Ligand SMILES: Nc1ncnc2c1ncn2[C@@H]1O[C@H](COP(=O)(O)OP(=O)(O)OP(=O)(O)O)[C@@H](O)[C@H]1O
C-alpha cells in the first residue's frame with residue numbers, strides 16, 4: 546500500500562537550501578521561477594496492495610515530481626509518504642521498498658543482463674548464493690534465459706524492458722514505480738509491451754504506480770486512474786467510469802475523443818450560442834441535477850447515431866426522412882423523448898441535428914466521420930462498410946441519445 550497525504554512541492558522558492566550544489570541547475574531554475582513554481586498542491590493518494598494505479602495528466606502537471614517524491618529522489622515541502630504502512634517521508638530511496646522503472650529503462654550499459662538484474666542485491670550485500678538463486682529465477686520468469694551475458698545494446702526494446710522489470714523486482718519491492726516506461730517505443734512494440742505488462746501484473750500481483758500522459762495506455766492498464774492537472778488530482782476512478790462519466794469538462798476533453806457543444810440555456814434546451822439551433826433537450830431523463838445549469842453538452846463520437854438522409858434536411862418545413870428517423874429511433878428505444886417531431890437544425894428538434902459529411906477517416910476497425918452542423922463539427926463513428934457507402938458533402942442526420950449526453 547502506498548499512501549500520500551498533503552504533498553506540496555514548490556520549485557525555486559526553496560532554492561536557498563540547495564544553492565551551490567549544482568550551479569547549472571541553479572541558473573536554469575533562477576531564470577524560470579524567481580517567485581517559486583508550485584508544482585504539487587496538497588496531493589492525497591492511496592494505492593491498495595496489488596493495484597495497478599495510473600497517474601495520468603498532461604505534460605508538466607507534476608506526475609514525475611510526485612513519483613520522485615514517493616521514491617525518495619525529491620523532498621516534499623509538506624506532507625507524508627507511507628509505503629506498506631511505514632512512514633518513509635524521511636527515508637532514503639533504498640530503504641523505501643519501492644523499485645523504479647524509468648522511461649528509458651536506465652539499464653547500466655557497461656553491465657551485462659545478469660549484472661543489471663543483481664545490481665540491487667549486490668548493493669544490499671546479500672549472500673552470493675541467494676543472489677545466484679534470485680538471478681536464475683528472474684531469468685526464467687522474465688524469459689531472459691540465455692541472455693544473461695549480453696549487454697543492453699545487444700537486446701531488443703522488449704527484452705530491455707523485461708530486464709528493467711526483472712531488476713526492479715529482484716529486490717522484492719513493496720511497490721514498483723514506473724515513469725512512462727513505454728513512451729519512447731514505436732506504436733507496435735508499445736502495444737505488445739503493454740500487454741506484457743498486464744500479464745506481468747496479473748502473475749506477479751505487485752503494486753504498480755504507473756505514470757503516463759497517454760490516456761489510451763492508462764485506460765488499458767489501470768485498475769484505477771488519477772487524473773492530474775496543474776499539480777492537483779482532479780479526478781479518480783476506474784477507467785470505465787472515468788470514460789463514461791467524467792466529473793469535469795476538463796477531464797471529459799482530456800480522456801478520449803469527445804464532442805463538445807458550448808451553448809446558452811433557454812428553458813428546456815441548450816442552444817448553440819448566437820444561433821437559433823436547439824442542440825439538445827436539457828431536461829431529458831437521467832442527466833442529474835447538473836443538467837439544469839449546464840452550458841456545455843458532451844457526447845462521445847461512438848455514441849452519436851448517424852442516419853444517411855436521402856434529400857436535403859434542415860429546412861423548417863421539412864418533415865422528411867431525417868426528423869422521421871430520429872423520432873422513430875427515440876420512440877423505439879422508449880427514451881422518453883416526447884417532442885422529437887421537429888426538424889433537424891431548425892430550432893424545434895431535440896437531440897438531433899442535420900449536417901453534411903466533411904470527411905471519412907478509415908481506421909481499420911471503424912471509420913471516423915466529421916459532420917458539419919449548425920452547432921459546429923461533430924465527430925461520429927461508424928462501421929467501415931457502412932461508411933464506405935457515404936460521400937463527402939452528403940446530408941446526414943445526427944442523433945444524440947439522451948442517456949449518453951454529458952452536461953457541464
Ligand atoms: N528540478 C526542478 N526544478 C524546477 N522546476 C522543476 C524541476 N522539476 C520539475 N520542474 C517543473 O515542475 C513541473 C512539473 O514537472 P514534472 O516533471 O513533474 O511534470 P510531468 O507531469 O512529469 O510532465 P511530463 O509528462 O512532461 O513528463 C514542470 O513545470 C517542470 O518544469
Ligand SMILES: [Mg+2]
Nearest residue numbers: 608609610724
Ligand atoms: Mg514526467
